[in-house]
Amino acid sequence: MKKSSLDTTRKTFQKIHLVSGKGGVGKSFLAASLALQKAQSLAENLARLNSNSTSSNTTQNAPILLAEMIDQSFYADYFETEPLKLIGRPFDKLNSYLYMAHWTGAECLKEYAKYLLKIDSLVTLFFENPVSKALIEVSPGLQELALLGKATSLPRAHGPPLNYSEIVFDSFATGHFLTLLRSPKALGEVIQFGPMGEQTRDIHNWITQKDFCEIHLVTLPEELPVTETLELADTLQTEFGLTPNIYVNKVIQVPEVEFHKLSQVQPPLNHQLIKNHLQQQILQQQKWIQVLKQKYKTVVELPLFTQLQAIELVQEAAKKLQELHQQQHLQNQNSRPDHS
């Protein structure tokens, strides 16, 4: 067993992204769109670089993984695809460089046990046992630790191979997300010795490393989600020293002029009803977006997409994310002092 390095100044090319937010705001949607945008970028870059050369096997050019941490798969239904497993599988319907996987705490723990104990039959005996199953279910933080352990396995050089250039996690909603991030430290106190105990400190160090782990919070332009997002972002900064990226989902972007045109519609309709409702809604939305922008400079606004099918929806969103990403990139270039 390789001894893990606690030296976190050691760099890795891999990046992981944890997506969280209040339940129901569109975390899974954003995570999938973000992963697709990255896969598309990767595909473009590789096409430009490799016209003749054989595909490089470095981590830098390895595919993107979209992994969901929820106990029962959301993506299997959302994308109407076969059940996903711990090991990633390319999802060609979106992009061949985009792999999808379903990580449950229990499966990660089992995989880790197999890696550690080497004897498969022993591991099976342990995990197929109702006692163990019950313990794993209710043990606080154990599954969460296993998830983060697997998520950080590449830089820690500890665990089965995880060769992806970037991993986007559709992670838990706010409360559970904090439990997830706190699990290494929490469990480190109970399990101080043995391989798991040592690893907990290593895992915590990598999770809090800015160059390796990025956090993305999704919200809606409404009171409850925004309030929760600000509280969560605050906690992330004070407790872990991490500054999250903020995404606002389902923003209604209707040009003002179109409201005027309503009154011209033939046959005349009760446009006042529509106008009042929508304008009020837009006003409220903008108010909450401003609240966010007061604290966080980069707030990404995603419009309400009107695609009804998940695949098209995610494709539209990935396009938009790429557009906004390029805009931001240009802005950064233009603001550089040495720009001629």
Added chain:
Amino acid sequence: MKLKKNTQTLIFIGTGGVGKTTLSAAVGAGFAAEGKKVLVLTIDPSKRLAQTLKIENNGLVNQVSDNLFACTINHEQAFIEFVVKAAKSSMDESDIKKILNNKLFKQLSTNLSGSQEFTSLIKLNEFVSQKVYDLVILDTPPAHHTMNFLNAPEKIAQLFNEGVAQWFREADQKNTNLFKRVFNIGTQQVLAALEKLTGAEFIKELALFFQAIQKWQAPLERQINDCHKLLISQQTEFALVTALDPSRLKEAEKLSNEIVKQGYSLTHLIINRVPEFISLKVDELKAIRSQAPTLGEYLNYHVQILKQLEKTGHLAQKNLSVYKATEVIHNQNYAESNLQELQQVFKSLSPLS
């Protein structure tokens, strides 16, 4: 909205972000206005709702009006109360103290109360058995799969069944009986693996934990059975809340199939936050789109979603009433205590044709 004659319990289920909490309070307010004595158990209400219902996060019941009572469940408190109550019948003070101070138990209670499902169910059972209210309404924690809520009691029961406890008690003792030694080889191997993963300290803690709760198992099982009985009772109805969004409606369909398959009585489906302009006709939409394309697209989107819903089997399900609740956009942060607003939402519930 109508309930069955003998219904005493109404449980609201659904994924997060659909306005379940406010809606459950609104329905409570509505039935209270009709003369029923109603208790609304909420989870994590918004500031506005908490103000309207005059509740604080202390687990106490507040009287909102003549017939309406409300309470926010304090999960940590609820779990400790539950343990103490269940233990009292068969354990003495010092034993109970031992459990509450056990390191593992402390973490366990944080974890279990953190997930909120189990404690919501305990509290619900407690209030319903008091037989003080005509109707008790429970707003459940948001979950992608409500089965988490429904299975919460079983998860805990698994941990405390006699087999488990025996395991760890044996691990801590020296067995001289040959038969027991043989019987234990498998157990020993597994515990050795666990020890390798977690360290000897953890195993010791586990053994102590199981010894401490040994006397608690029977009363716990009784409580859990009661909770389960309540869920499948003829006097309990489930209401599924969803929103006008393709992904949410799909989730709702799956959820309702699961619930019904398990034998729970799902009798209401409520589509929340439906905009008033949903009644626009095809030619009106066309006209709008030609003049104002973005606006038209947006309006059409909502109408299309509703059309899709009408095509699904949902509405054809017998014994299921489907309603829509109209969206109210709030201009203020904190409305002056607005019980009327809640009653309006209840009145706005109209059956979907």
